[in-house]
Amino acid sequence: AQKVTQAQTEISVVEKEDVTLDCVYETRDTTYYLFWYKQPPSGELVFLIRRNSFDEQNEISGRYSWNFQKSTSSFNFTITASQVVDSAVYFCALSEADTDKLIFGTGTRLQVFP
Amino acid sequence: GAVVSQHPSRVICKSGTSVKIECRSLDFQATTMFWYRQFPKQSLMLMATSNEGSKATYEQGVEKDKFLINHASLTLSTLTVTSAHPEDSSFYICSARQAGAEQFFGPGTRLTVL
Numbered sequence: 448a449q450k451v452t453q454a455q456t457e458i459s460v461v462e463k464e465d466v467t468l469d470c471v472y473e474t475r476d477t478t479y480y481l482f483w484y485k486q487p488p489s490g491e492l493v494f495l496i497r498r499n500s501f502d503e504q505n506e507i508s509g510r511y512s513w514n515f516q517k518s519t520s521s522f523n524f525t526i527t528a529s530q531v532v533d534s535a536v537y538f539c540a541l542s543e544a545d546t547d548k549l550i551f552g553t554g555t556r557l558q559v560f561p
Numbered sequence: 562g563a564v565v566s567q568h569p570s571r572v573i574c575k576s577g578t579s580v581k582i583e584c585r586s587l588d589f590q591a592t593t594m595f596w597y598r599q600f601p602k603q604s605l606m607l608m609a610t611s612n613e614g615s616k617a618t619y620e621q622g623v624e625k626d627k628f629l630i631n632h633a634s635l636t637l638s639t640l641t642v643t644s645a646h647p648e649d650s651s652f653y654i655c656s657a658r659q660a661g662a663e664q665f666f667g668p669g670t671r672l673t674v675l
Contacts, residue, residue, distance in 0.1 A: 484666075490652060492605075492666040538604065547593055549656075549664060551604045 449474045451541050453552035460529050461560050467525045468555045470539030476500075478544035481515065481522045486554070487535040498522065529559045563589045565657050567667035574645055575675055582640045582670045584655030590635035591657035595664060596628070599652040611638050645674040 450473040460466045472481065483495040496506065498515055506513045510527045526533055539552040564587040574580050584594055593612050597605040609625075611617040611632035619625045627649075629641040638657075642649055650673050656664040
């Protein structure tokens with residue numbers, strides 16, 4: 448069965464600190480997709496990244512970076528030099544190739560203080 | 562990116578009434594639309610998947626007679642919560658996708674049943 452675990456319920460940091468949000472997944476499929484979404488207080492989900500299971504290259508986009516390691520079934524997300532606007536709930540999600548369903552983790556609430 | 566809208570954004574109703582929520586893909590044709598429910602401080606749970614012109618597929622534990630889903634066109638899906646009760650109060654989020662593409666999420670509808 449598919450499962451996404453985000454062990455960190457809440458993280459608080461001070462602005463300019465780096466922060467890593469952990470995501471561990473379970474799936475029996477060899478082809479799958481991993482996602483990160485940001486949900487600010489307004490509630491709307493903001494897409495951040497999609498990564499397929501065959502691409503283990505790390506990705507960097509501005510202050511965001513993602514580390515995908517199949518050996519540990521992890522897809523961690525790092526925000527460098529965090530800002531107050533980064534405060535939100537972040538969800539990691541998994542989708543298997545033969546279904547379109549997104550399985551979400553429980554989310555990590557990030558609070559960045561000035 | 563693709564835009565998905567939801568209407569209304571917020572609704573308050575009395576117990577026993579029915580509420581209809583619309584989900585529209587504004588600039589693309591969505592072959593598949595998904596409905597999620599999110600209780601406060603919890604993750605998104607998939608309720609059902611709907612493909613244009615066919616019956617929705619409901620997740621285990623979701624009552625299809627209570628949550629009526631209609632996907633009449635490639636740009637519109639509706640979720641009707643029938644005979645709503647206070648325990649149905651939640652944040653309902655839809656997403657839409659074209660074949661082979663990722664899901665784009667609507668801004669959500671906050672339902673409060675008194």
